[in-house]
Amino acid sequence: xxxxxxxxxxxxxxxxxxxxxxxxxxxxxxxxxxxxxxxxxxxxxxxxxxxxxxxxxxxxxxxxxxxxxxxxxxxxxxxxxxxxxxxxxxxxxxxxxxxxxxxxxxxxxxxxxxxxxxxxxxxxxxxxxxxxxxxxxxxxxxxxxxxxxxxxxxxxxxxxxxxxxxxxxxxxxxxxxxxxxxxxxxxxxxxxxxxxxxxxxxxxxxxxxxxxxxxxxxxxxxxxxxxxxxxxxxxxxxxxxxxxxxxxxxxxxxxxxxxxxxxxxxxxxxxxxxxxxxxxxxxxxxxxxxxxxxxxxxxxxxxxxxxxxxxxxxxxxxxxxxxxxxxxxxxxxxxxxxxxxxxxxxxxxxxxxxxxxxxxxxxxxxxxxxxxxxxxxxxxxxxxxxx
Amino acid sequence: xxxxxxxxxxxxxxxxxxxxxxxxxxxxxxxxxxxxxxxxxxxxxxxxxxxxxxxxxxxxxxxxxxxxxxxxxxxxxxxxxxxxxxxxxxxxxxxxxxxxxxxxxxxxxxxxxxxxxxxxxxxxxxxxxxxxxxxxxxxxxxxxxxxxxxxxxxxxxxxxxxxxxxxxxxxxxxxxxxxxxxxxxxxxxxxxxxxxxxxxxxxxxxxxxxxxxxxxxxxxxxxxxxxxxxxxxxxxxxxxxxxxxxxxxxxxxxxxxxxxxxxxxxxxxxxxxxxxxxxxxxxxxxxxxxxxxxxxxxxxxxxxxxxxxxxxxxxxxxxxxxxxxxxxxxxxxxxxxxxxxxxxxxxxxxxxxxxxxxxxxxxxxxxxxxxxxxxxxxxxxxxxxxxxxxxxxxxxxxxxxxxxxxxxxxxxxxxxxxxxxxxxxxxxxxxxxxxxxxxxxxxxxxxxxxxxxxxxxxxxxxxxxxxxxxxxxxxxxxxxxxxxxxxxxxxxxxxxxxxxxxxxxxxxxxxxxxxxxxxxxxxxxxxxxxxxxxxxxxxxxxxxxxxxxxxxxxxxxxxxxxxxxxxxxx
Ligand code: SF4
Numbered sequence: 001x002x003x004x005x006x007x008x009x010x011x012x013x014x015x016x017x018x019x020x021x022x023x024x025x026x027x028x029x030x031x032x033x034x035x036x037x038x039x040x041x042x043x044x045x046x047x048x049x050x051x052x053x054x055x056x057x058x059x060x061x062x063x064x065x066x067x068x069x070x071x072x073x074x075x076x077x078x079x080x081x082x083x084x085x086x087x088x089x090x091x092x093x094x095x096x097x098x099x100x101x102x103x104x105x106x107x108x109x110x111x112x113x114x115x116x117x118x119x120x121x122x123x124x125x126x127x128x129x130x131x132x133x134x135x136x137x138x139x140x141x142x143x144x145x146x147x148x149x150x151x152x153x154x155x156x157x158x159x160x161x162x163x164x165x166x167x168x169x170x171x172x173x174x175x176x177x178x179x180x181x182x183x184x185x186x187x188x189x190x191x192x193x194x195x196x197x198x199x200x201x202x203x204x205x206x207x208x209x210x211x212x213x214x215x216x217x218x219x220x221x222x223x224x225x226x227x228x229x230x231x232x233x234x235x236x237x238x239x240x241x242x243x244x245x246x247x248x249x250x251x252x253x254x255x256x257x258x259x260x261x262x263x264x265x266x267x268x269x270x271x272x273x274x275x276x277x278x279x280x281x282x283x284x285x286x287x288x289x290x291x292x293x294x295x296x297x298x299x300x301x302x303x304x305x306x307x308x309x310x311x312x313x314x315x316x317x318x319x320x321x322x323x324x325x326x327x328x329x330x331x332x333x334x335x336x337x338x339x340x341x342x343x344x345x346x347x348x349x350x351x352x353x354x355x356x357x358x359x360x361x362x363x364x365x366x367x368x369x370x371x372x373x374x375x376x377x378x379x380x381x382x383x384x385x386x387x
Numbered sequence: 388x389x390x391x392x393x394x395x396x397x398x399x400x401x402x403x404x405x406x407x408x409x410x411x412x413x414x415x416x417x418x419x420x421x422x423x424x425x426x427x428x429x430x431x432x433x434x435x436x437x438x439x440x441x442x443x444x445x446x447x448x449x450x451x452x453x454x455x456x457x458x459x460x461x462x463x464x465x466x467x468x469x470x471x472x473x474x475x476x477x478x479x480x481x482x483x484x485x486x487x488x489x490x491x492x493x494x495x496x497x498x499x500x501x502x503x504x505x506x507x508x509x510x511x512x513x514x515x516x517x518x519x520x521x522x523x524x525x526x527x528x529x530x531x532x533x534x535x536x537x538x539x540x541x542x543x544x545x546x547x548x549x550x551x552x553x554x555x556x557x558x559x560x561x562x563x564x565x566x567x568x569x570x571x572x573x574x575x576x577x578x579x580x581x582x583x584x585x586x587x588x589x590x591x592x593x594x595x596x597x598x599x600x601x602x603x604x605x606x607x608x609x610x611x612x613x614x615x616x617x618x619x620x621x622x623x624x625x626x627x628x629x630x631x632x633x634x635x636x637x638x639x640x641x642x643x644x645x646x647x648x649x650x651x652x653x654x655x656x657x658x659x660x661x662x663x664x665x666x667x668x669x670x671x672x673x674x675x676x677x678x679x680x681x682x683x684x685x686x687x688x689x690x691x692x693x694x695x696x697x698x699x700x701x702x703x704x705x706x707x708x709x710x711x712x713x714x715x716x717x718x719x720x721x722x723x724x725x726x727x728x729x730x731x732x733x734x735x736x737x738x739x740x741x742x743x744x745x746x747x748x749x750x751x752x753x754x755x756x757x758x759x760x761x762x763x764x765x766x767x768x769x770x771x772x773x774x775x776x777x778x779x780x781x782x783x784x785x786x787x788x789x790x791x792x793x794x795x796x797x798x799x800x801x802x803x804x805x806x807x808x809x810x811x812x813x814x815x816x817x818x819x820x821x822x823x824x825x826x827x828x829x830x831x832x833x834x835x836x837x838x839x840x841x842x843x844x845x846x847x848x849x850x851x852x853x854x855x856x857x858x859x860x861x862x863x864x865x866x867x868x869x870x871x872x873x874x875x876x877x878x879x880x881x882x883x884x885x886x887x888x889x890x891x892x893x894x895x896x897x898x899x900x901x902x903x904x905x906x907x908x909x910x911x912x913x914x915x916x917x918x919x920x921x922x923x924x925x926x927x928x929x930x931x932x933x934x935x936x937x938x939x940x941x942x943x944x945x946x947x948x949x950x951x952x953x954x955x956x957x
Contacts, residue, residue, distance in 0.1 A: 308577070308580035308581075308582055308592035308593065309582070309592050311592060311593040312593070312595055313593060313594070313595050315593075
């Protein structure tokens with residue numbers, strides 16, 4: 001009897017940026033770990049939870065850093081069954097399940113639930129290792145494994161000539177060369193192999209020694225040579241930077257910013273949700289921009305004001321979304337303090353693996369079109385069904 | 388009230404066609420009457436000129452920008468010694484932007500009794516009224532500015548003329564304003580974005596209305612409201628070489644528009660300081676007068692009146708609701724610049740300016756004003772102003788009269804100019820030998836202005852029943868003839884001034900601060916729910932003050948408010 005009040009035992013504790021929900025049985029300990037700084041408040045977990053153990057809280061305030069003691073969601077450790085559905089469906093990798101201290105997703109192992117079917121690839125043959133995708137990715141999901149070069153990214157980085165593959169030739173016209181030493185005084189790739197000065201001849205004699213690995217083919221030696229004795233030529237075979245750029249699929253939310261901005265069209269992204277989103281800017285009170293700040297994909301923007309002469313009786317909308325970049329996660333709807341501004345409808349969930357009854361039930365909930373509403377229970381986000 | 392008899396003066400009164408006849412003027416109970424009893428106070432005006440009190444149709448003497456001018460030009464007071472309080476006089480000072488007291492005393496010395504403040508930002512109407520309240524002696528009124536007001540821009544663009552009229556009526560009532568002033572239509576709103584409208588066809592940013600539509604809309608609104616004064620325009624492109632084409636374009640907008648008011652006003656458009664709008668050439672290098680062209684148009688079109696804005700060749704202060712022009716000016720002369728953009732309504736700027744007779748442009752500007760006034764065929768429609776203090780302080784009116792009445796004085800001044808030949812070359816002034824008569828001067832300074840303001844039944848003349856505003860000048864038309872210096876001195880030093888039947892100046896001494904009044908026009912229009920709603924919305928969304936705090940309450944801000952009621956309901 002006494003034992004039953006002791007086990008199972010539930011608790012929630014905070015460990016740095018993690019919030020850990022614990023269920024302790026006699027022989028087994030389960031943890032649901034929430035990375036509170038990674039959670040976007042999209043609410044997919046809350047809709048997916050078979051036990052309704054997850055509620056959405058102060059999404060906007062937490063994501064903008066106004067509230068630091070909470071996470072956008074909170075999980076009731078006692079209602080939670082530690083099934084891991086939320087972990088599987090979190091598009092941002094903010095949740096993890098551990099059994100007895102080890103990462104574990106029994107439901108996947110037992111093929112009781114499908115996984116998102118995400119395509120996020122970079123065609124290596126097209127990629128020229130530029131920097132755009134790495135800078136544009138809102139989730140730091142691009143792994144740009146390219147050496148850093150001297151003087152730019154790092155003082156002691158790779159020599160910049162190493163960025164190119166090809167052949168450099170260096171020819172000295174011995175007839176013209178006075179072995180004056182100017183070239184060697186300018187460049188680390190050159191040195192003078194001098195025959196010691198000797199009174200018998202009283203001449204400057206010797207050879208210029210060139211190290212291809214250190215040569216930039218910059219032409220300074222050739223231009224500085226007082227007798228025009230030097231010729232440097234470089235035949236470039238490939239100007240493609242060494243290294244490799246890949247997408248960390250774990251952290252990719254399929255927003256497709258990289259795909260849209262890649263100059264060589266090397267990226268292929270297939271989103272895990274398809275859907276429709278629309279902003280009714282007339283109803284947005286403006287001056288809020290919570291949605292802009294919570295959007296994990298940077299897909300929402302405040303349209304730029306037109307120039308004075310460009311307005312022509314039109315004022316720019318106060319808020320708008322780039323549908324191509326939206327992943328239909330729902331964070332904006334959850335955070336928006338107004339009613340009916342943002343409408344979101346998911347039309348497809350791309351998964352691989354068994355589409356079990358449980359999955360189908362959850363998918364139905366995720367498909368419900370929604371918008372935000374003004375009056376809701378304090379501390380809990382509620383959205384309004386539409387259509 | 389006392390009776391007064393002004394005896395034996397040479398009377399000039401264009402309203403009755405009296406051209407210097409020796410006549411007595413009798414005053415009783417503040418009005419001009421046929422005769423008075425033997426107990427009347429007798430003023431002996433023998434050998435003196437008698438005219439109605441002067442009526443100034445356009446001057447900047449009260450309100451926000453005038454006061455900024457006073458504030459940011461302490462050095463202006465060095466041009467004129469402070470006069471201490473004496474008798475009924477308060478202490479007074481300032482040269483180009485005098486204090487309110489000095490304004491009143493100097494106008495009184497000039498024989499003026501009615502003075503209209505030319506540009507009142509509606510939001511700052513209380514300031515204007517407080518200064519007018521503190522300006523003794525003079526009857527005043529103020530023109531609120533409409534040419535860049537968001538309500539107007541929207542209503543006129545959408546051709547909602549009833550709404551435009553209802554809004555104007557509401558604004559006149561709220562600000563206790565007298566008529567519709569339009570400064571650089573659309574251009575000052577464009578200046579809100581650092582832009583301008585230089586022709587009548589340049590659309591206003593965002594509002595997409597053109598100055599042409601604004602001018603035309605305001606003229607029509609003015610006529611549908613049956614207001615005493617006409618639409619009072621300061622056109623686009625002020626002060627730029629070649630701007631006379633814009634001016635003619637603006638004036639042409641009035642073509643065919645008729646008036647049907649009950650105030651005896653015949654014009655539908657008054658173009659102010661037209662001198663600044665009559666420039667030819669393309670740059671300051673080939674700058675020249677187009678005064679004759681513009682005046683020719685005005686001569687031919689009877690539904691237009693104008694005032695000149697004579698350049699007086701002084702160091703002065705420019706101040707106007709034309710914000711972009713003032714910025715343009717500071718870029719030219721590198722003197723200090725003040726600017727105020729007034730929410731929803733208008734804007735303004737202030738820059739000191741030195742009109743030197745040795746700068747040929749100033750010489751030509753001086754010539755253009757005189758040239759236009761001398762080429763005018765009907766001085767009832769061409770008025771004497773300096774756009775005080777923009778082209779010069781109003782205290783120079785007598786000097787302007789001297790130039791107008793005496794060709795020798797014009798020649799003498801031209802002769803002292805450093806660029807005499809160039810100045811002569813760029814205008815036709817030196818070929819004009821016309822000298823205006825005192826009768827024509829009286830048209831330009833009282834009969835014409837009073838009529839254009841719709842006040843001819845009250846002032847501007849000496850007919851029986853008019854308000855007893857009478858100036859007596861120490862000028863004997865028979866013996867002083869055409870003595871230039873005597874003209875300038877005499878018309879700046881009235882020996883007697885009667886206002887509303889009260890003696891203000893007695894024997895060259897100001898003896899009373901009078902009992903000034905402030906005119907405003909209350910037009911009744913049909914109720915208009917739409918406009919009421921729009922006003923509430925504008926105050927809720929865009930104004931920093933509330934609708935309830937906007938109104939100029941007569942009892943709090945005005946001295947002797949005088950309402951002219953107009954019924955414009957249909
Ligand atoms: S749409 Fe909603 S969240 Fe976004 S700015 Fe408007 S009110 Fe704020």
